[in-house]
Amino acid sequence: MIHPTESVEQIAARAGVPPEEAAKAEEQLAGLGLLRPSPGGGWVAISPESAADELLAPLEQDILQRRIAMAATRARLHALSGDYLEARSLRSAKTNIEVIKGIDSIRAVIDDLTRTCSSSLDTLAPGGGQSEQAIRSAVPLDLEMLARGVELRTIFQHSARRHLPTAQFVAKITAAGARVRSSSTLPSRVQIYDRVCAVLPIDPENTGAGVALVRDPAVLGFVRRLFEYYWERSVNFSEVDRVAGPAPTGLERDVLLLMATGKKNQVIAHQLGMSDRSVSRIVSTLMERLDADSRFQAGVKAVQNGWLT
Structure with a gap:
């Protein structure tokens, strides 16, 4: 021992x-x-x-x-629930247009709207490809909204198709049920939550200037009609690459621009100093690439592809 x-x-x-x-x-x-x-x-x-x-x-x-x-x-935080609900009821006044400034305040408001959104979120997202930071922030929030049954509709510009992170983001949320389209041009960034609250930038050219939360029925009705206008004239995000390949350049683009103004082949040939046969051949090629049955339809599809922006 x-x-x-x-x-x-x-x-x-x-x-x-x-x-x-x-x-x-x-x-x-x-x-x-x-x-x-x-x-x-x-x-x-x-x-x-x-x-x-x-x-x-x-x-x-x-x-x-x-x-x-x-x-x-x-317990202290729960004691503030009454004040919070009262503040939200004031913010939800039907005639209210509230201006939010400061990046932290804007993020807090957007986060609150996103987490309380219950039926739909419609978004116009101009500016081509989205920043990778914005995408990282949006992915979990969008997937969570889709999981709880919120309908997501988003319109990007055609140029976003060429931005790989944005394309991957779109693929991820569409697989979860979102509907995404693209358009050649968009007027401004817009987000419409549950069709009762729209978030608009104070200055579209300066995102740091602040946003306006719009619940006024007249203004909100106009914003909703604006979204539907672009939604009806946009194409599915995944269709753009299938339509006609790269945009035409040189003489093809010159012919297309004149076609879009309604000019006939002879007039186009005269303005460009070309033969009628050469113009006819280019027009035929463009119609085939655009899968168009008429010159008018070709012009519409060319705009949708972003060829005439």
């Missing part, structure tokens, strides 16, 4: 291990509270249960205090 006052060398000799290994084991056991200094010198062995109680008691006390603090904070 090992005596508590025996030295490390003596214990090592009894155990048949090097003194360094015995010293290391002694240090580890002391660190776990399984060995305590003896008043008479050496160590006293402590049961694992007693060591655990002594070692973990401070941690358990700290956890208890943190839980008490969390409960107190939660």
